[in-house]
Amino acid sequence: MTDPLDDLKRAFERTTPEPDAERRRANLARAQELFDRVQDPEVESRRIDDRTNTWAAIEQGVRRMLNGLTSRPVLAVVGAVAAVGLTALLVTATRTETPPSGIVVADAGVEPEPVVTRADDPVAERPTPVPTEEPRAVGDVDQPESRPVPTEEPTATETSLREVGLPADGDASEAVATALDHQAPTVDHFELPEAPIPAQEPTFPVAPRRADPTSFDATIAELERQREILRVQLESVPGADSRAADAAVAREGEVMVASELPPPPEATPPRPRPAYLAAWSTVDVVSADSVVPLPANTEAFANEDARPVRIASEEPVSTFSIDVDTASYSVVRSSLTNGYLPAPESVRIEELINYFPYAYPAPEGSGAPFRPTVTVSGTPWNADTLLMHIGIQGRQPATDDRPPLNLVFLVDTSGSMDRPNKLPLLVQSFRLMVGQLDPADEVGIVAYAGSAGRVLDPTPAADRGAILAAFDRLHAGGSTAGAAGIQLAYRVARDMAAEGEVTRVVLATDGDFNVGISDPEQLESFIARQRDSGVYLSVLGFGRGNLDDATMQALAQNGNGQAAYIDTLAEAQKVLVDQLVGTLFPIANDVKIQVEFNPDTVAEYRLIGYETRALRREDFNNDRVDAGEIGAGHAVTAIYEVTPVGSPAVLHDALRYAGRAAEPPVAAERPAGSRELAFLRLRYKEPGRATSELIELPIARDVGEAGADQRFAAAVAGFGQLLRNGAYTGDWTWADAIGLAEANTGDDRFGYRREAVTLMRLAESLAEAE
Numbered sequence: 001m002t003d004p005l006d007d008l009k010r011a012f013e014r015t016t017p018e019p020d021a022e023r024r025r026a027n028l029a030r031a032q033e034l035f036d037r038v039q040d041p042e043v044e045s046r047r048i049d050d051r052t053n054t055w056a057a058i059e060q061g062v063r064r065m066l067n068g069l070t071s072r073p074v075l076a077v078v079g080a081v082a083a084v085g086l087t088a089l090l091v092t093a094t095r096t097e098t099p100p101s102g103i104v105v106a107d108a109g110v111e112p113e114p115v116v117t118r119a120d121d122p123v124a125e126r127p128t129p130v131p132t133e134e135p136r137a138v139g140d141v142d143q144p145e146s147r148p149v150p151t152e153e154p155t156a157t158e159t160s161l162r163e164v165g166l167p168a169d170g171d172a173s174e175a176v177a178t179a180l181d182h183q184a185p186t187v188d189h190f191e192l193p194e195a196p197i198p199a200q201e202p203t204f205p206v207a208p209r210r211a212d213p214t215s216f217d218a219t220i221a222e223l224e225r226q227r228e229i230l231r232v233q234l235e236s237v238p239g240a241d242s243r244a245a246d247a248a249v250a251r252e253g254e255v256m257v258a259s260e261l262p263p264p265p266e267a268t269p270p271r272p273r274p275a276y277l278a279a280w281s282t283v284d285v286v287s288a289d290s291v292v293p294l295p296a297n298t299e300a301f302a303n304e305d306a307r308p309v310r311i312a313s314e315e316p317v318s319t320f321s322i323d324v325d326t327a328s329y330s331v332v333r334s335s336l337t338n339g340y341l342p343a344p345e346s347v348r349i350e351e352l353i354n355y356f357p358y359a360y361p362a363p364e365g366s367g368a369p370f371r372p373t374v375t376v377s378g379t380p381w382n383a384d385t386l387l388m389h390i391g392i393q394g395r396q397p398a399t400d401d402r403p404p405l406n407l408v409f410l411v412d413t414s415g416s417m418d419r420p421n422k423l424p425l426l427v428q429s430f431r432l433m434v435g436q437l438d439p440a441d442e443v444g445i446v447a448y449a450g451s452a453g454r455v456l457d458p459t460p461a462a463d464r465g466a467i468l469a470a471f472d473r474l475h476a477g478g479s480t481a482g483a484a485g486i487q488l489a490y491r492v493a494r495d496m497a498a499e500g501e502v503t504r505v506v507l508a509t510d511g512d513f514n515v516g517i518s519d520p521e522q523l524e525s526f527i528a529r530q531r532d533s534g535v536y537l538s539v540l541g542f543g544r545g546n547l548d549d550a551t552m553q554a555l556a557q558n559g560n561g562q563a564a565y566i567d568t569l570a571e572a573q574k575v576l577v578d579q580l581v582g583t584l585f586p587i588a589n590d591v592k593i594q595v596e597f598n599p600d601t602v603a604e605y606r607l608i609g610y611e612t613r614a615l616r617r618e619d620f621n622n623d624r625v626d627a628g629e630i631g632a633g634h635a636v637t638a639i640y641e642v643t644p645v646g647s648p649a650v651l652h653d654a655l656r657y658a659g660r661a662a663e664p665p666v667a668a669e670r671p672a673g674s675r676e677l678a679f680l681r682l683r684y685k686e687p688g689r690a691t692s693e694l695i696e697l698p699i700a701r702d703v704g705e706a707g708a709d710q711r712f713a714a715a716v717a718g719f720g721q722l723l724r725n726g727a728y729t730g731d732w733t734w735a736d737a738i739g740l741a742e743a744n745t746g747d748d749r750f751g752y753r754r755e756a757v758t759l760m761r762l763a764e765s766l767a768e769a770e
Helices: 006-014 021-039 054-069 071-094 216-234 242-247 275-280 327-337 350-355 423-434 464-472 486-494 520-533 549-558 569-578 580-584 618-619 708-723 735-744 754-769
Strands: 163-166 172-177 282-287 290-293 316-323 370-379 382-394 405-413 442-449 453-460 504-510 537-540 563-566 586-597 602-606 628-631 635-644 676-685 693-701
Touching: 071 290, 163 290, 172 569, 282 520, 290 676, 316 602, 316 618, 327 350, 327 549, 327 563, 327 754, 350 405, 350 635, 370 586, 370 676, 370 693, 370 708, 382 586, 382 628, 382 676, 382 708, 423 464, 423 537, 423 569, 442 464, 442 486, 453 464, 453 486, 464 504, 486 520, 486 537, 504 754, 520 537, 520 549, 537 549, 549 563, 569 580, 586 618, 618 676, 628 693, 635 676, 635 708, 708 735, 735 754
Parallel strands: 405 442, 405 504, 504 537, 537 563
Antiparallel strands: 163 172, 282 290, 316 586, 370 382, 382 635, 442 453, 586 628, 586 676, 602 635, 676 693
């Protein structure tokens, strides 16, 4: 049996002719002839793939069109058309239906005569500027000489500024192109149409910037820059949309000043504010086109210059009102813990001293509601003077004996309170306080701005859930002006008041006191009238940046209440829990202190602090003059620096022609050879009484012995003077204050004194860093 493949192979071999060399040569010669004919340029071969059917014709036409568009002349024309189209797009993208008012673009800040053709006029009707060899005056400034217009066709980079419009709603509407004068490259020249613009429409200058005339991309970039310049200018035009200000674009790497602190309306500090305070008055640049505005600092503090040294023989009497406020200490702490020294005007030394509890002897029996304690010791910062330390301790009544309390919380819920250290901290603070109230107490809540009107009608403190739920409903939003909140709060308080009860309004705010009475004097008079009716006012400040400390102090003083600043929940615990009774229950009103110095033993003296509490000498016996209050258990401290007669520390020279001045009358004759330094008088009113009581006490040079309380108070007094630039502390240093305070922390139950030492260390470090 044979294989079929072998049979097939043999069949192919039989049918295949033998190779013919001659024929092979003939075929190769024929192929070479045909190849030579194809290569001949005079012979045009017909292409079978280019027949004129429908699709071949379309392809051929498209190819020819593309080849034509890629020629150099056509590319130049297309570039010019693209430039015109882009400028038209910039116009139509921002134009509204309101007809724009013209704005003239001038060179180098000069405001020319307003001559701009309106955007809605037909192009054919616009007048064509006629070139002239004479300089043409525009406004009050002669414009540069116009040059002949080239006759050749302009390129894409040879454009002119046509018009700029401002619609009534303030949105920018622009048609922008740049005229580049090749004959005078150092002058930016704009050809403006001759059509006049209505006189009432605003005009302002926009300075042009030059683009590279050889670069189409540079021309487009120049158009964008001109548009941005115009937009910034439009924001300053009256009536422009205020929202445009929020979109201000900062240049890369720059900080835009929003309102230099104003620095506050607070007074300018004697030393320059450190750079890190710029956060209060700048716009923080996130990127070149993204800015985050920070609120401007509008803080204002109530203070005066440090009390000067007085000559005892010329001014032997010092009179002032006591002060139990502590707001300044909290402000100082807030500043230091945030990394900067406090402004000197924010430092009230008496409030730093009175922030701390002292173990002064309490009154005994049923006599006066407080007891004075006086000591005389050496001055830490001056070995040639003495410190006369006056401490007043109020009576602490038994908790069960306190009268019922009526509280009306007046809460600022304006938009500025929407910060973690403002409304949220306020709500947390009052939640702590509500837990300390007795079941017989009543609480009402009034809010102004975001949550306007009555939030909670008078509710017994026993219904704690309803009170806390009302606080949780408070929200920040809206402007501060509005619902006459303080008047409503007093109306609610009067409805709650009853015989034998204590009624108080507690105003909690971040500093904006526009609560229905805009005139500060009228507001203070209103509060004083309410005080006389038996309704007191306390003020609690929250947050920084717009803290109106000056108004807080004035309102609290006129309302027979305390002003405190709460910057942490721990401070809320101190003011509203630990010192609740002293904060809300007064034991003595209109407390005044008067010290008469003995010129025989005292050459000079000065009161440390109490600059805003000064009274005239005659005010001491005038029961109609308002003064400070002492709450249950409160301690009040006042410190005089006294220069004895004959001390080398005397600052005043003796007068050549002055005789001995007549001594003022005293209650009793001083014994011969008396060693008295001074004579102390105190006046106060029992709550609800209109007539004052008098306490008198002589002060000898060797009276009392300074203990840890007096020495710690002296350290704080020196610390406060250093914060106010230490005019009278000589070579005393931060380290001296720290050492004296550390050695006298004593029984520091709540850690307040140790915290003060920490703050002193922070102040030392920050002062060295400046």
